[in-house]
Amino acid sequence: MRAWLRASTELMLLSAGVRAGQRVLDVAAGTGEQTLEIAARVGPSGSVVATDLSARILAFAAARATDAGVSTVETLACDGEELPFADASFDAVVCRLGLMLFAAPDSGLAQMHRVARPGAKASVLVFSAPENNPCLAILASTAARHAGLERPDPFAPGSLLSLGRAGALQAMFARAGFQAVQSTRLSAPFVMPSARHYVDFVRDSGAPVIKMLAHLGPGAQEEAWSEMEQRLESFTTATGWAGPNELLLVTGTR
Structure with a gap:
């Protein structure tokens, strides 16, 4: 995960203007990988508050900070x-x-706009349009067919690609009151x-397709995963496998 998102995370933190001495809010922080990167940027004179809906997942973030000897992270x-x-x-907000x-x-x-100080920036990273994220589209369409469900609407609220429609997230920032x-x-x-490694990663990550297949028996689930792997093999390269993904980084000023 870190290697996959390293460059994007760096740009997100640069866009948000994260620097030494700041108090930064990390929304939907998950297991806190990027939280530690924020902590490194703000240094001992700054602090990071990592939030998530799941206390269980946040426990991993807290443990990660403890193991790294970082005392400036609150979950x-x-x-x-x-x-x-x-x-x-907060001096900056990221998600x-x-x-x-x-x-x-x-x-x-x-x-995010409310808790940001005047002049502070909020920077959000999401998946972009469905056509630029074929791996996610393959997972969702294959799972839906095996589960006997209608082909999922990629822009349905709460889905991985829900904010990928052109201009949608930028308009949301404006409605929230962000400038520039x-x-x-x-x-x-x-x-x-x-x-196969990618499919194994998806299965271990709690991806939405797991819920789609949950009512199927073990054999039927394996058939679905096997077909996903087969379809994804089209992205095999001379040195391994590279699944196309595109992210959208949107930043606004309070």
């Missing part, structure tokens, strides 16, 4: 659409591959030894 389980922080209390999973991303952005909204499309291919 708090909360809903990103109802952040429990005072107005204008890496989390906002698209919100039931109401407009509310999430409004909260900027967006950048970033190529982020998923490089692995083989398609």
